[in-house]
Amino acid sequence: MSWTPERTAKLQEMWEGGSTASQIAEALGEVTRNAVIGKAHRLGLKSRPSPVKANDKKAAKKPVAAKPAPKKAAPKHAPKRPAADTSVAAQSAPPSDVSAAQTGEAGSDTSSAKSAAARVPASGSNSPQPMPNPSNALPKIVSVGPGGFLRQGPGDQQPPIPPAPPRRLVPAKPSPEMAEKTSLLELSDKVCRWPMGHPGEADFHFCGVNVNPGFPYCVEHCGRAYQAQLPRGARRPPPPLPFGGPRVR
């Protein structure tokens, strides 16, 4: 696997977000921790609370790199790597699985609001957003779900990829605009668990609207989660992705 722009971007994002090289490597898949670190350095993004660098005397530290004295003069690269672990990265999970995917970490407080600063405040989680629905010529199949939600046909939804992609959650960064967003810890059986945004991002949160009784989502998102099935042959191809894939806001 090579470093595509997408993978590089994700690496950089996660690196700056405080994820460890191991986490990034696992998230990206098919790369080792070393590869991630190496790439990060080549990208110029280095340095970050590093355990090995806690020792800091301003500039006195003589970099170990200065080992012209070949203490081990012949570290000939011996390709001896079993490379045992071939763990395939997690696949896209249903929204309800988001909680499971992010119980992992809650430690470092790296308040980096710089990247998030330029973001446009997400639209209110409630209030029916007037999504431009391309009234298609195809017969629209709509049925009414148990809670009164309208089942959507395949390809009828706005973002083709609503459920959160596999990502690691970075500690929520407290910010004014996050005050009213429903965080993971605020989830309950009473509120909609539909993820808004992507885990790990500054403004990631959950819908939080009252649920459609008996469902994990509100009525609106039930319509997204439970879709009507088009008859065979009448299937529409999925709507084209904007660009770059799963990143719709």
Add this chain to the structure above:
DNA sequence: CCCTGATTCGC
């Protein structure tokens, strides 16, 4: 031991 990032250097 485990983990981490940093660095080197053959490819």
Add this chain to the structure above:
DNA sequence: GCGAATCAGG
């Protein structure tokens, strides 16, 4: 440019 091997601190 890539990444395994290695180093070094926590």
